[in-house]
Amino acid sequence: MTKIYNRDAFLENIARHLGRKRQTKKVERPNWHVSPQHSVLRGLSQDELVDILEKQCQEIHTAFKRTNIENLPKTLHDVLSTYKTKSMVVANDSRLKRFGLIPLFNSLKDEINIHLWEEANGKKNQLIAEQADVGISFSEITLAESGTVTLFINKNHGRSISLMPKSYIALIPKSTLVPRLTQATERIHNQVKNGEQVPSCISFVTGPSNSADIEMNLIVGVHGPMHATYIVIEDA
Amino acid sequence: MTLKISDLSYEERVQEGIENDFMRQAVASAQGRFRSGRETRAEEIGNWEDWRALGEEIRRHTLNNLDYYLEQLSDEVSKRGGHVFFAEKAEDANAYIQDIVKKKKAKKVVKSKSMVTEEIGLNQALEEVGADVVESDLGEWILQLDDDPPSHIVTPALHKNKEQIRETFAKKRGYTKSEKPEELALFAREQLREEFLSCDIGITGCNFAVAESGAITFVTNEGNARMVTTIPDTQITVMGMERIVPTWEELDILVSLLTRAAVGQKITSYVTAITGTRLAGETDGPEEFHLVIVDNGRSKILGTEFQSTLHCIRCAACINVCPVYRHIGGHAYNSIYPGPIGAVLSPLLDGYESHQELPYASTLCGACTEVCPVKIPLHELLILHRKKMVEEEKMSPKLEQLAMKGYAKWASNAAAYKMGAALARPALKPWIRQETIKKGPGPLKEWTVNRDFPAPAKETFRAWFKKRNKEAPHHDEDL
Numbered sequence: 155m156t157k158i159y160n161r162d163a164f165l166e167n168i169a170r171h172l173g174r175k176r177q178t179k180k181v182e183r184p185n186w187h188v189s190p191q192h193s194v195l196r197g198l199s200q201d202e203l204v205d206i207l208e209k210q211c212q213e214i215h216t217a218f219k220r221t222n223i224e225n226l227p228k229t230l231h232d233v234l235s236t237y238k239t240k241s242m243v244v245a246n247d248s249r250l251k252r253f254g255l256i257p258l259f260n261s262l263k264d265e266i267n268i269h270l271w272e273e274a275n276g277k278k279n280q281l282i283a284e285q286a287d288v289g290i291s292f293s294e295i296t297l298a299e300s301g302t303v304t305l306f307i308n309k310n311h312g313r314s315i316s317l318m319p320k321s322y323i324a325l326i327p328k329s330t331l332v333p334r335l336t337q338a339t340e341r342i343h344n345q346v347k348n349g350e351q352v353p354s355c356i357s358f359v360t361g362p363s364n365s366a367d368i369e370m371n372l373i374v375g376v377h378g379p380m381h382a383t384y385i386v387i388e389d390a
Numbered sequence: 391m392t393l394k395i396s397d398l399s400y401e402e403r404v405q406e407g408i409e410n411d412f413m414r415q416a417v418a419s420a421q422g423r424f425r426s427g428r429e430t431r432a433e434e435i436g437n438w439e440d441w442r443a444l445g446e447e448i449r450r451h452t453l454n455n456l457d458y459y460l461e462q463l464s465d466e467v468s469k470r471g472g473h474v475f476f477a478e479k480a481e482d483a484n485a486y487i488q489d490i491v492k493k494k495k496a497k498k499v500v501k502s503k504s505m506v507t508e509e510i511g512l513n514q515a516l517e518e519v520g521a522d523v524v525e526s527d528l529g530e531w532i533l534q535l536d537d538d539p540p541s542h543i544v545t546p547a548l549h550k551n552k553e554q555i556r557e558t559f560a561k562k563r564g565y566t567k568s569e570k571p572e573e574l575a576l577f578a579r580e581q582l583r584e585e586f587l588s589c590d591i592g593i594t595g596c597n598f599a600v601a602e603s604g605a606i607t608f609v610t611n612e613g614n615a616r617m618v619t620t621i622p623d624t625q626i627t628v629m630g631m632e633r634i635v636p637t638w639e640e641l642d643i644l645v646s647l648l649t650r651a652a653v654g655q656k657i658t659s660y661v662t663a664i665t666g667t668r669l670a671g672e673t674d675g676p677e678e679f680h681l682v683i684v685d686n687g688r689s690k691i692l693g694t695e696f697q698s699t700l701h702c703i704r705c706a707a708c709i710n711v712c713p714v715y716r717h718i719g720g721h722a723y724n725s726i727y728p729g730p731i732g733a734v735l736s737p738l739l740d741g742y743e744s745h746q747e748l749p750y751a752s753t754l755c756g757a758c759t760e761v762c763p764v765k766i767p768l769h770e771l772l773i774l775h776r777k778k779m780v781e782e783e784k785m786s787p788k789l790e791q792l793a794m795k796g797y798a799k800w801a802s803n804a805a806a807y808k809m810g811a812a813l814a815r816p817a818l819k820p821w822i823r824q825e826t827i828k829k830g831p832g833p834l835k836e837w838t839v840n841r842d843f844p845a846p847a848k849e850t851f852r853a854w855f856k857k858r859n860k861e862a863p864h865h866d867e868d869l
Contacts, residue, residue: 164476309671367529378613
C-alpha cells in the first residue's frame with residue numbers, strides 16, 4: 155500500500171496564499187498563445203531527417219552509420235570490431251529477429267560473450283552489463299534535431315544496457331525518425347490520455363556521457379558510456 | 391549546508407572573491423562560453439522570443455493552479471507504487487528521509503546533483519543517522535571531498551582549477567596521475583562506480599515532474615542520475631514544489647528552453663523520466679520509491695508581486711551574464727543560489743535580515759531579465775526588494791544609509807570609488823566592439839538601438855590624472 159502524507163494541509167496552504175479555495179474541479183490547460191515547437195524541421199522527408207541526424211552526430215561525439223537490412227549484420231560486426239568487443243549485453247527485442255541479427259550473434263558466439271537481457275536472470279543482468287564492453291538496443295523514437303534516441307524501458311530492455319557498458323550502440327529503424335522532442339512527448343501524452351501505461355523509465359539518450367565540471371573542459375565519457383554509435387536502418 | 395554558506399560578512403566575502411584571480415578569470419571565461427552557447431542556440435532555433443513567451447505562459451498557468459497539479463502528480467505517483475510526502479519545512483523533509491534510512495538500515499546513500507537537498511541541509515541530516523553520503527555529480531564530488539560549497543548552480547566547482555582538483559584527489563583518495571581533466575574524470579568514474587554498486591539508497595533532485603503521469607525527469611550529462619535511479623533498490627526524489635509541468639507536451643518546451651539557456655545544448659546527453667517503481671519482470675530500477683515535495687518558504691511567495699520568482703527553471707543564464715557575479719564570484723552571495731536569481735530568491739526564502747545586501751549586489755543593468763528563458767523580470771524584482779526593505783521593513787539604518795547615502799559613501803571612499811570606476815569597463819567588456827557599444831544590455835539597449843554608446847575608457851580619469859601628475863612637473867602641488 156502506498157501512502158500520501160500531509161497533502162491536504164499542504165495544498166490548502168498553497169490555495170490560501172493564492173487567495174482562493176482549493177481547486178477541486180479539473181483544470182483545463184489553456185490554448186497557449188504561441189506554439190513555435192511545431193514549426194521546427196516541419197515537412198521534411200525521412201531521408202532529409204536522416205541527413206540532419208548525421209550532421210548532429212558530429213556535435214555529440216557519436217559515430218554514424220547508414221545501412222539496410224541486408225547489410226546490417228556486416229555493419230554491426232564492423233562496429234563491434236572497432237570497439238574490440240569481448241562481451242556485450244543486448245535488449246531482448248523481437249526486432250533482432252526481424253532485422254536478421256540472430257544468425258550474426260550465433261556466428262560470433264566464440265569471439266564475443268553475448269548476453270540477452272532476460273527477466274529470469276534477475277540482478278545478474280545488471281552485473282553482466284556493468285562488465286560488458288558494449289550495450290545494444292533499439293530506439294523507439296529518434297529525434298533528428300538533437301540526435302536523440304528514445305528508449306522505452308521494459309522487462310526485456312533494462313536501464314543498464316545503455317548506461318553501464320563502455321560503449322553503446324543504438325539501432326535506429328529509419329521509420330522512427332521525427333523532427334524533434336515535440337513529436338515524442340506528443341506521442342507519450344496521447345498514450346497517457348488513452349489510459350495506456352507509461353514505461354517505468356523513458357530515457358532520451360544523446361551520444362556518450364560527458365561533463366564540463368573541470369575548468370569547463372568538455373570531457374567525453376564520465377559515468378555513462380564513453381563511446382556511442384548510431385546505426386540507421388532502412389526499414390521501409 | 392543550508393541556504394547560507396558562510397559566516398563571513400558581505401564585505402569580506404566580496405573582498406575574497408575580488409582577490410581570487412583564478413576564480414575571477416575562470417568565471418569570466420565560463421560566462422563567455424555559456425553566453426555564446428546560449429546565443430548560438432537561440433539564433434539557430436529561430437523565434438526564440440516565441441519560445442520564451444510560451445515558457446512564461448506555461449509557468450504562470452502552472453503556478454496559478456499549483457495545488458491542482460500537485461494533487462494530480464501525487465495521485466499518479468501513488469498509482470505507480472510510489473509514496474509521496476509533502477514537507478512544509480526543511481526539517482519535515484529531513485526527518486522523513488532519516489526515517490527511511492533507519493528503517494532500511496542503510497549504510498551508504500549516493501546522491502545525484504540537487505540544489506533543493508543543499509537548501510534543506512539533507513547531507514548533514516543523513517550523516518546524523520549514521521549514513522555515509524556520496525555526491526556523484528563530478529563537480530559536487532570534488533566539492534564534497536574538500537568540504538566546499540557550490541559557487542554556480544550548473545557547474546558547482548567552477549571556482550576550482552585542475553591543479554587544485556588533482557591535489558584534492560591525491561590527498562583524499564590517493565590519486566597519482568596528472569591534472570589532465572580526462573585523467574581526473576576517469577579516476578572519478580572508477581571511484582564512483584564502486585560507490586554506485588555498493589549503495590543502499592539513491593537520492594535525486596528533480597528538474598520537472600509531469601503531473602498527468604507522475605513522471606519525474608532529470609536533465610543531465612554525466613549519467614550519474616541514471617546510475618542512482620538504476621542500481622539501488624530504494625530511490626528517494628526530493629523536489630521543490632514548483633518544479634512541475636501539466637503534461638508531457640509542456641515538458642518538451644521547458645526542457646528545450648532549459649538546455650539551451652543553461653549550457654547551449656540542443657538537449658543534454660540524458661533526459662530521463664522515471665515513473666514510480668520498476669514494473670513486474672523488470673530487474674533494474676527501484677522497487678521502493680519516495681517522492682518528497684518541499685515547500686520550505688516557497689508558498690509565502692505565491693500571491694505576492696514576487697510570484698514569478700517561482701517560475702525559475704534553474705538554468706543559470708542570469709548568472710552567466712551578470713557583471714557583478716563575474717567579479718565577485720558565487721561564494722560572495724552567501725547563498726547556494728547565487729547571481730541575480732539568488733539575489734531575488736534568497737531574501738524571499740530566508741528573510742531580509744540574513745540577505746540584506748543581496749538586492750544591492752546588482753548594477754540593475756537588466757542583462758539577467760533579458761536572457762531569462764521564462765521572462766522573470768529579475769532586475770525589476772531587485773528594485774522591488776530595495777523598495778520594500780526601505781519602506782515596509784524599515785530595515786536597519788545601515789541599509790537606509792546604503793540606499794540613501796550610497797553614492798556619498800561610495801564616492802567618499804577612495805578605494806571603493808576607484809574600484810567602481812575601474813569595473814565599468816570590464817563589466818561592459820562583452821558588449822564592447824572597437825571602443826563602442828552597439829548592442830548594450832538592459833537600459834543601454836534602448837540607447838544603442840539607435841546609436842552607439844562609447845565604451846568606458848581603458849583608463850579611468852583618476853588613473854589618467856595621477857599618471858599625468860607624475861609625468862608632468864608638479865607646479866600645482868601647493869594650490
